[in-house]
Amino acid sequence: MIKMQGNKKAADKIISVYWFAILFIVAAGIVFMVSSFYGKPYEVREIEVGLLADKGADCVSYAGFLREGVLSQEFKDSFLEICDITFETEDSYGWTDESEYFLQLNFYDFDSYQNTNKNSLFEASAGNQRLQNFCQLKGKGFPVCLERKLYILDKEGKKYVVKINSIVKKIEKNSQ
Amino acid sequence: MIRNRRGNILTENIIFIVLNLVFIAILMLFLFSKAGNAAVLEEKYAKEIALAIDAAEPAMTIHLNMEDAIEEAENLNLNQIVTIENNIINVKLREKGGYSYSFFNDVKVNVNFDGENKEYYFVIEKND
Numbered sequence: 001m002i003k004m005q006g007n008k009k010a011a012d013k014i015i016s017v018y019w020f021a022i023l024f025i026v027a028a029g030i031v032f033m034v035s036s037f038y039g040k041p042y043e044v045r046e047i048e049v050g051l052l053a054d055k056g057a058d059c060v061s062y063a064g065f066l067r068e069g070v071l072s073q074e075f076k077d078s079f080l081e082i083c084d085i086t087f088e089t090e091d092s093y094g095w096t097d098e099s100e101y102f103l104q105l106n107f108y109d110f111d112s113y114q115n116t117n118k119n120s121l122f123e124a125s126a127g128n129q130r131l132q133n134f135c136q137l138k139g140k141g142f143p144v145c146l147e148r149k150l151y152i153l154d155k156e157g158k159k160y161v162v163k164i165n166s167i168v169k170k171i172e173k174n175s176q
Numbered sequence: 177m178i179r180n181r182r183g184n185i186l187t188e189n190i191i192f193i194v195l196n197l198v199f200i201a202i203l204m205l206f207l208f209s210k211a212g213n214a215a216v217l218e219e220k221y222a223k224e225i226a227l228a229i230d231a232a233e234p235a236m237t238i239h240l241n242m243e244d245a246i247e248e249a250e251n252l253n254l255n256q257i258v259t260i261e262n263n264i265i266n267v268k269l270r271e272k273g274g275y276s277y278s279f280f281n282d283v284k285v286n287v288n289f290d291g292e293n294k295e296y297y298f299v300i301e302k303n304d
Contacts, residue, residue: 016192023199030203038210044223051230052280084303086282090264101280173277 040176045144045168052085052166053148056103059083060162066154071107071122079105079124087127093172102127102167110151110159121160131167140176143169217245218275222267225258225298226279229265234283234302241295245269258296260285 059082060070069075075082085103089095104125108118135145150162210216221242228238242257249257249269259266263282268274286299 023196027199027203031206034207034210038213038216042219042223044227047227048230048280051227055230055281080282084282085280086263087280088263089278090276092276 041173043174045170045174048170049144049146049166049168052101052103052168053146053164055083055085056105056164056166057148057150057162059085060105061150061152064152066152066160076122076124079103080126085126089170095170098130099128100169102129102131102165104132104165106163106165108161108163110161113161127167128169131169132165135167141171143167143171212244212248214248214269215273215275217248218267218269218273219277221245221258222265222275222277225265225267226277229279229283229285229298229300230281232281232283232298232300234300236300238298238300239290239295240297241293243294246294254289254291257289258287260287260298 060067080086087099087101089100102125105123106120107122109121112118131143131145134142145165145167148164148166150164152160152162154160221240225238225240228240232238245257245267246254251271252268257268259268263280264276264278266274266276282303284301284303286301288297288299289295290297
């Protein structure tokens, strides 16, 4: 009887040691998960790139119609100023050396858009063109790209397809 | 003898339960301290404000409740927590620290603090 009691006490101690070992493992797991979650920056580029494309679309069209003066050399030359866009960024991670954004608007004739050899009637772009090279690549650590199409009419009723390409890099502050 | 053994079992169990509760409390504290961390809040609000401004148009006013951030920034001047210079937002909740993020919308933004509602409001105007 005394021997049995001794065995039970020893077993209880072993259980409590195991219990605290389990608690320690659980704690370590939670600490690791929380640290890795909050240690990473918030990824907002998906939203940002969408807003940039919206801004480009609003700049060339209003209520489905082409804005005046869009298909002109002046618009092409001062695209960002006319659209009230600035690509200046904070001076961190060498972001001021090269633009972290790219925005391109391509205008096509609606009727010939389905043709394989379609030619752009008008093109306006600004920002870092080199970012386009990364759009085919998938995974973390690459710029976020978005391509949108917009159908608009001019005053004479001519139909256009506008292809908007917007890209945001800002990798260091969004993806790690 | 039996009475004494029962007493031991009870004490052991109480200690065991208390230790477990302490353990859970420490974990919860760690979790909440990480979630409400000043650095995390700085980043969250800087990006949130930048995106709100990007989506805004001149003549709009954006109201943002930042009660949790204000509580975190105890010793700082509340007018200095959110600053906007050109198109760069800086949210600073610590003496040494702060987080900046840029927005692409070329507008003029006036930052104001409403002490009554503990919220910031951003008045968007067309840039000159």
